[in-house]
Amino acid sequence: MITLAGKAALVTGASRGIGAGIALSLAASGAEVAVNYSGSQSKAEEVVRQIISEGGSAFAVQASVEKPDRVKALFAALHARNFEPDILVNNAGITRDNLFIRLSDEDFETVISVNLKGAIYCTREALPAMLRKGYGKVINISSVVGYSGNPGQANYSASKGALAAFSRSCAAEFGYGGVRVNTVAPGFIKTDMTAALPEEIKKGMLSSIPLGRAGTAEEVANAVNWLASPLSDYVTGQTLHINGGMYL
Ligand code: NAP
Secondary structure, X not given: OOOOOOOEEEEOOOOOHHHHHHHHHXXXXXXXXXXXXXXXXXXXXXXXXXXXXXXXXXXXXXXXXOOHHHHHHHHHHHHHOOOOOOEEEEOOOOOOOOOHHHOOHHHHHHHHHHHHHHHHHHHHHHHHHHHHHOOEEEEEEOOOHHHHOXXXXXXXXXXXXXXXXXXXXXXXXHHHHOEEEEEEEEOOEOOHHHHOOOHHHHHHHHHOOOOOOOEOHHHHHHHHHHHHOHHHOOOOOOEEEEOOOOOO
């Protein structure tokens, strides 16, 4: 059985979708969870309410992860309440899809800033306490398209492929200090992000999944929960693909 009792977990982008599922799952296993959000305050507070109503412990914390000064302020606020994450889940992510030649500089910069730099800034702030304790878990949420590539997502797939490479380098660099760094690469998961896709794209994606359906936030959260737990203490630098066989 997975128990995270006594652990502090920060989940970025936990107001909705996969991040909310991860926050609920880690809290159900006993971790105290910092539910980060960017703009959706009421949704983040709803996640916190649900966790508390189920007997868990959580609080909401605002910060846009793509801004290094905001991430510093976020960790200062956590520090002020004696909350030093043992578990960091870099989940916050966005898309700005278009054909490569139509992607603007801003489409590239925004996606790389949130999806890649956000994870880098949060990891940088979380590491010192983890190294001091000699134990930590960093889990980066990449994507199937970081591995397979995808037309219309050059910016997004570049951010997600780079995030996986960043994870492997951190795993190699910080294993000595007891910090495990792994990647979870979801496939096609039912959330607001995929609800926004045109119907024909959704149909095409569904038809490429051997298990014949989209995944759920809870199914991604199960993998994160295992990676966050002591059950995976000899696992670092790896990617867990949660995609129904979409990419083999
Ligand atoms: P989603 O439903 O669109 O939710 C995105 C979350 O990220 C929200 O909580 C949002 O917070 C937060 N966020 C966005 N920009 C942020 C910022 N600058 N700072 C902090 N938080 C920010 O997305 P999702 O589908 O759950 O995706 C979650 C992660 O899984 C992303 O990294 C995504 O790339 C990855 N992923 C998703 C799929 C899929 O099929 N859904 C597949 C592969 C990978 P606010 O609501 O406060 O803005």
